[in-house]
Amino acid sequence: MRCLNCGMEIINNLKITEIFSFKEIIPNYICNLCREQLSPLAGRNNCPHCFKPDSFEICSDCQIWEQKYQEINCHQALFEYNQFIHSYFKLYKRYGDVLLAKLFYQDIKSWSLKNQFDVITYIPASRGHFQQRGFDPVYELYADIFDLKKLLVKVDADKPQAQKNRLERMRTPQTFLGLPEINLIPRNQRILILDDIYTTGRTLMYAHDIFSEQGFQNISTFSLSR
Structure with missing residues (x-):
């Protein structure tokens, strides 16, 4: 098998106990060279609300959300947003390399086996973005791992979140509608709500609102990167 990101051959050195165990062997699609460029968040002093790395306490974004919301998301993420993650999403989302959706399969699958939820949904692409890309990047990132339920609709915004500065992101109006389901x-x-990147939390907080307004109280969020 070759790395989906760089094409280098992946060598999986399985232990004898892993080969003859009854546990599922989770496939790996990223080579060690690429993995070394990642910055995992596990075991670091992350913000207790949003997992912002090396915060040591509640981060400034979450302090703003605390002024607006009585309850803050319980968010988890796998990797710190760095140059490698930036380049990955540029290839995956901007240039439409949908095969890259599986690059982090092993990491996401391992997390899913340790965290159980009753209903799992995701941040959907708006109609405009779906037509532009031809696929929904968040759905494709998680579809082979979770039993996803489409429960939200996202309306087209004035411009993509990636093109907004921090203040513009925080002031973005509600862009979600809940489906009858x-x-x-x-x-x-x-409830678990999935997204690809957590930047300020504005997107996931609005998605959280849809469920909170419907009377749900146990709501968590997850993203590949923070």
């Missing part, structure tokens, strides 16, 4: 979910269910 939300009404079929028992209100005591544990």
Whole structure:
């Protein structure tokens, strides 16, 4: 197997116990050279609300959200946003290399096996972005791992979040609508909302609002990068 990012051959040195165990062997699509360029968030002093790396306390973004919301998201993420992640999403989203959706399969799958939820949904692409790319990047990133339910619709904004500065992101108006299928979910269910990147939290907070306004209380969020 070759790395989906750089094409280098991936050598998986499985232990004898792994080969003969009954546990699922999770496929790996990223080579060690590329993996060394990642900055994992696990075990660091992250913000307790949003997982912002090396915050040591509640970060400034979450302090702003605390002034607006009584309850803040329980968010987790896998990797710090760095140059490698930036380049990855440029290839994946801007240039439409949909095969890269599987690059972090092993990492996301491993996280999913340790964290259980009743209902898992995701931040959908707006109609304009879907037509432009031809695929929904967040859906493709997680579709082979989670049993995803489409419960949200995102309307086209004035311009993409990636083109906004921090203040513009924070002031972005609500862009989500809940689908009727939300009404079929028992209100005591544990909800997980997936996104690709957590920057200020504005997008996920608005998605959180849709479920909170419908009476859900156990709502968590997750992203590949923070």
